[in-house]
Amino acid sequence: MKIKIWGSRGSLPSPMTPSEIKNRSLSLIDNYIEAKKTSPQLEAKDFIESLTPGLHFGYGGDTTCVEVTNKDGANLFIDAGSGLRRAGNNLMSGPCGKGKGTVHIYFTHFHWDHLMGLPFFVPIFIPGNEINIYSVDENIEDNIKMLFKKPQFPVEYQDLLSTIKYHIIKPRVRTDINGISVCPYQLDHPDPCWGLKVFGDGKVYSHCVDNEGVRVSRKELGDDLPLYQNVDLCFFDAQYSFENYLEKIDWGHSSSSIGIDIAYREGIKQMIFTHHDPAACMEDIYQSYEDTKNYNTMMKKMNNASDEINFIYAYDGLEVDLG
Ligand SMILES: [Zn+2]
Ligand SMILES: [Zn+2]
Incomplete structure (x- = not known):
């Protein structure tokens, strides 16, 4: 995967x-x-x-969009932030460019930074393409339709030429999207937000964005604890530095230290820290990376762990092959 x-x-x-x-x-x-x-x-x-x-080159400027692909070539996009625009351009060289493409997009929630790429996703304008949209939120269709409305956007929803299909999926129930097994769990974020556990090729990817990480203990996490268990790679909200996190209680975003704590306890093999603060310049994010390295070393000792947690700070274009 x-x-x-x-x-x-x-x-x-x-x-x-x-x-x-x-x-x-x-x-x-x-x-x-x-x-x-x-x-x-x-x-x-x-x-x-x-x-x-x-x-050395910075972390990138597009808002959140992740593509998961399994060994059979089946893929699934998670969220449609501005990063989806480039993904759409990439798809145009395949079946989507000929109006024979099928696309699958899961929405964790409908905050603007997770939606804004959809009006600039070229395959949605091509007749013959099929765009499948998935969410736990039952207002899924209205949430997408409001994007394509004058005067905010020049193309109205009824004038989109692809076929758009909606699929409401049940929380905490394993289901299948395009041959990929997934299960949504609730994160700590307003409106609300549903993370996704993805199973493929014998590996598990856990998508935990947007997430404040208010619930940390196993007891607090309750029914949502499996999102962090038996995970090979966890994509975790680290919008804030350690200091900023303390000043931004209830803002709905976390810090890498929360992710490191959970990773040691649950034995998560690798973390990707992401959803970088738009107010943070490259040096600020690099400082958070250094702080995370030091915290990781300290927590390895406290946990008597044999290895430190393997982590990456996400940048646009990063690819991780879980094998
Ligand atoms: Zn959000
Ligand atoms: Zn967000």
Whole structure:
């Protein structure tokens, strides 16, 4: 099972500003000149390709959208943030470009940052394509229709040329989407929000965004505890730094420390921290990454664990192959 992150930002698309790009470029050039002192033959391209994408080029600006694909090639999108626009462009080179595509999108909830990519998803405008939309929320159809309304958007819902089908799925019941087994569990977020446990190729992916992580103990999590159990990879809301989290109680988002605590207790193999704060620049997110590294080391000792939790800070375009 492969997981691709098409959008890693929370709340609002947040591209790097021109001055941030200028500063980043200057720093990369300085580092390259320095590296050439010890390796005079080093080509600029090889130097750039040796760097870690998130840490050196930023985390990206699109809001949340994840694609899960199994070994049979069946895929499922989770949420339609602005990252869905690029995913749609990518699909146009396949059956969707010929009006023969079938797309499956699960919505955790209908906050704007998880919806805004749909009006810019080209396959939805192509006659012959079938767009299947899934949610626990029974107002699913109205929530999508309100996106395609004048004067907010020039194309009205009835003028979309693809066939759109809606599927309400039951919470905490395992079901099948496009041959992929899934089960929704409730997260700590207003309106409400339903995370998704995805089973495929003998692996388990747990999608826990948006989530404040108010309920942490097994007792508090109750019926939603299985979302964190027997999981290979967990996609976890870490919008805030450790300090900001304490100032933003009830804002509906979490911090990586909550995810690390749960991961040690439940034996989660790998974490991806995501839904980065739109107010955070690249350096702020990097600082959160460093804080998480230190916290992880401390918690390994406290838990007497044999290994630290393997974690990544999400960036747009990140792909993880669970095998
Ligand atoms: Zn969100
Ligand atoms: Zn939300």
